[in-house]
Amino acid sequence: MLVDGSDIGQRSETVRRANLSAIARGLHERGPLSRSDLVAATGLTRSAIRSLVGELASAGFVTEEGAVRLGTPGRPSPLVRPDPVSATVLALEILVDSIAASIVGFGGVQLEHVRQDRPRLQLNVDDVVADLATMAADLRARAGTPIVGVGVAVAGVVRRSDGLVSMGPNLGWVDVPLGARLDRVLGIRAPLVVTNDADAGVLAEHRRGAAEGTDDVLFVSGEVGVGGGAIVGGRPLTGAAGYGGEIGHLPVNPDGAACRCGATGCWETEVGEGVLLARAGLAPDAGSAGVDAVLRAADAGDEQALAALAHVGRWLGIGLGGLVNVLTPRLIILGGLHGRIHPYVRDALQAELGRRALPAPRALVSVVPATLGDDAPLVGAAELAFEPLLADPAAWFGRRGAMHLASA
Amino acid sequence: MLVDGSDIGQRSETVRRANLSAIARGLHERGPLSRSDLVAATGLTRSAIRSLVGELASAGFVTEEGAVRLGTPGRPSPLVRPDPVSATVLALEILVDSIAASIVGFGGVQLEHVRQDRPRLQLNVDDVVADLATMAADLRARAGTPIVGVGVAVAGVVRRSDGLVSMGPNLGWVDVPLGARLDRVLGIRAPLVVTNDADAGVLAEHRRGAAEGTDDVLFVSGEVGVGGGAIVGGRPLTGAAGYGGEIGHLPVNPDGAACRCGATGCWETEVGEGVLLARAGLAPDAGSAGVDAVLRAADAGDEQALAALAHVGRWLGIGLGGLVNVLTPRLIILGGLHGRIHPYVRDALQAELGRRALPAPRALVSVVPATLGDDAPLVGAAELAFEPLLADPAAWFGRRGAMHLASA
DNA sequence: CAAGGTTTGTGATCCTTTCGTCGAAATCTG
DNA sequence: CAGATTTCGACGAAAGGATCACAAACCTTG
DSSP states (O other), X not given: OOSSSSSOOOXXXXXXXXXHXXXXXXXXXXXXXEHHHHHHHHOOOHHHHHHHHHHHHHTTSEEEEOOOOOSOSSOOOOEEEEOTTTSEEEEEEEOSSEEEEEEEETTSOEEEEEEEEOOSSOOOHHHHHHHHHHHHHHHHHHXXXXXXXXXXXXXXXXXXXXXXXXXXXXXXXXXXXXXXXXXXXXXXXXXXXXXEHHHHHHHHHHHHSTTTXXXXXXXXXXXSSEEEEEEETTEEOOOGGGOOOOGXXXXXXXXXXXXXXXXXXXXXXXXXXXXXXXXXXXXXXXXXXXXXXXHHHHHTTOHHHHHHHHHHHHHHHHHHHHHHHHHOXXXXXXXXXXXXXXXXXXXXXXXXXXHHSOHHHHHHOEEEEOSSGGXXXXXXXXHHHHHHHHHOGGGGSSSOSBOSOOOO | OOSXXXXXXXXXXXXXXXXXXXXXXXXXXXXXXXXXXXXXXXXXXXXXXXXXXXHHHHTTSEEEEOOOOOSOSSOOOOEEEEOTTTSEEEEEEEOSSEEEEEEEETTSOEEEEEEEEOOSSOOOHHHXXXXXXXXXXXXXXXXXXXXXXXXXXXXXXXXXXXXXXXXXXXXXXXXXXXHHHHHHHHOOOSOEEEEEHHHHXXXXXXXXXXXTTOSSEEEEEESSSEEEEEEETTEEXXXXXXXXXXXXXXXXXXXXXXXXXXXXXBTHHHHSHHHHHHHTXXXXXOHHHHHHHHHHHHHTTOHHHHHHHHHHHHHHHHHHHHHHHHHOOSEEEEEHHHHHHHHHHHHHHHHHHHHHSOHHHHHHOEEEEOSSGGGHHHHHHHHHHHHHHHHOGGGGSSSOSBOSOOOO
């Protein structure tokens, strides 16, 4: 019997929560701000800001530093600095050829970081979970900070609600209850959220990368498969149940090659790593080193390599054209494989994009390579893990996150 | 220097606005509710509801009726009823073969309605604008109600910010400043918003049609072209600048037929009306009557008609499969042509959809025909026009909308 | 028909949170 | 050093919902 679900009745306490959240979010996303910056940013009065900042400070999340004089007249405003060790999150990443973990502090500072390259095999779930748990325990011991959330980015189709990986074609996973398993093994009493690697990637680029300040973004991340994530109107595009953005399986050539998903002619079958390698005359599973070889060959003027890149570029443009018509992003970010080959495929891509996309949306969009590299999903997972804290900082005032306890 | 843009500082007056908005929206979308229903719906106290409803009542937007006894123990709660004539909107629709106008009252009641069929020609902008103005003036004179907003749905690519129709292939329009022109001609001092017909359609189905209560919806409306609109996470999918959802121009067959948009192999070229008619052996411009003929022939077992329908059904499934992977809707609504042929293409569509969509999102989605018919865009335009009122009812307390004035 | 239970409306008062305004403090400029 | 500028800190004011007690209206039961 809800009127709107979110538009539920508001009370004065709601206001404080929202304002506290706005301040915490501002500090987390933009770094240290003076109190007067916060006044300007929120439109609240100095009195209100003082009270709110004071609350955050006494809870330990921020510190107030003596005013820095910056040459302007008037009494200088003290700097409010998010304290990185007051609240941290654990971010985990499961990609096709590596797993990684990091601990990120409030404000976005990476405090600890480990990456473990893995042979590109079908990764055994038990091994991955166990290894991540070890890595996490190690990092936590080193950092010694309270954990307020856990974010996991995985190369697969993920149901947000419970972290079920319904399908991870490149990992060989089917219906793996990753969220539940990690939650049990890690024993961290803080919210855990699992998401698709590209969805995490676009969040990362939006918060701390090429898409800062842009509210309509499409992120395409090509590795073995092609993943995608989007920000639409400033919020992540997650469809029902939190699946969503599987743009690699857009049918672009229905009578084309068979795809690992069972269909034929998915976008992935025209722009994936395997296609590029095969068309360049290499083994489709030559991996990252193979891609390097293709690019070197192209630099040297090798016809076959250039043709392979042209093919991928053209089909990138075709698929992106369709996606531009549907989603109208202002920015398309190419990550992973496609970020690397961007300089080589740019012209073919743009030509085809110009042909496929409708003029009006076409005029708005630009295509750029990603700026965060391999760590994008990890950064995004961390950002996602911070969400509960940022949405309602007051809820964390009592408990200082999960320290070292596994019991209820 | 905004912290979030929307997450701007909140104050106590924000709370009242939000609560007033929640009540107004609840009444508009659900119809009359008792005060105790509102208490349950919003989570506010009886005192608060009393005060808020009182405010709406004294502004004239709602009336309170003597309690209806419904057999349950306890004091009966008076019914709060939105007053349809207290605030109305003007909705306009420009489709390929008809234009229409209606006046819709608060609560969603259609008070006046006119539709004018037009020969399917390139519609002259001046004529359309003039005719709509006449229709609107006529309706307004008959209704005599205050207008709080104007919504326009048009079969074209629309920039929301200013109502520019950048392209209306089936109308023969290019870069028509429809919003500005209508605003000038109508002379109504109330917000005017222009939107794509399919975007309006999905909003209508979401509020008052097949998708009530479903937060992830894809609406496909086939007429001469193929339009689309989506609701994602409860909110309309409008990309940058308010373009968006042009799913008819998804490339599904890059080496296929030429599309009116200039590209080749757009979805539209496989599932549009012209394709169905041509494959059934009729003239591609036989229009609605032609479609009827095809369906009758199919009923009679005509091979060619059945094959044509099978073709469209198959390609519908292909395109929808891709869109399911990207957007993960819970419901796909087929409107216009595709709603009419749904019974005939269902099997081919489902078969192909099952093959193209990934299992997880596939399992969530169902495909149904639209329930609102030709008026869907009109209803959606009205809903959109109500948005300013619903978002902040208090802003309308003083002025009772625009009555009959054209001056500033 | 009367008594008791249940639900809701009403009004007074309290609590929370922000706003507005004051004088004081800290800095730059001339 | 005086003046201008900007901010701080603190106080009371204002707004709005919550709480509580009580009355009203309905049902059920004997």
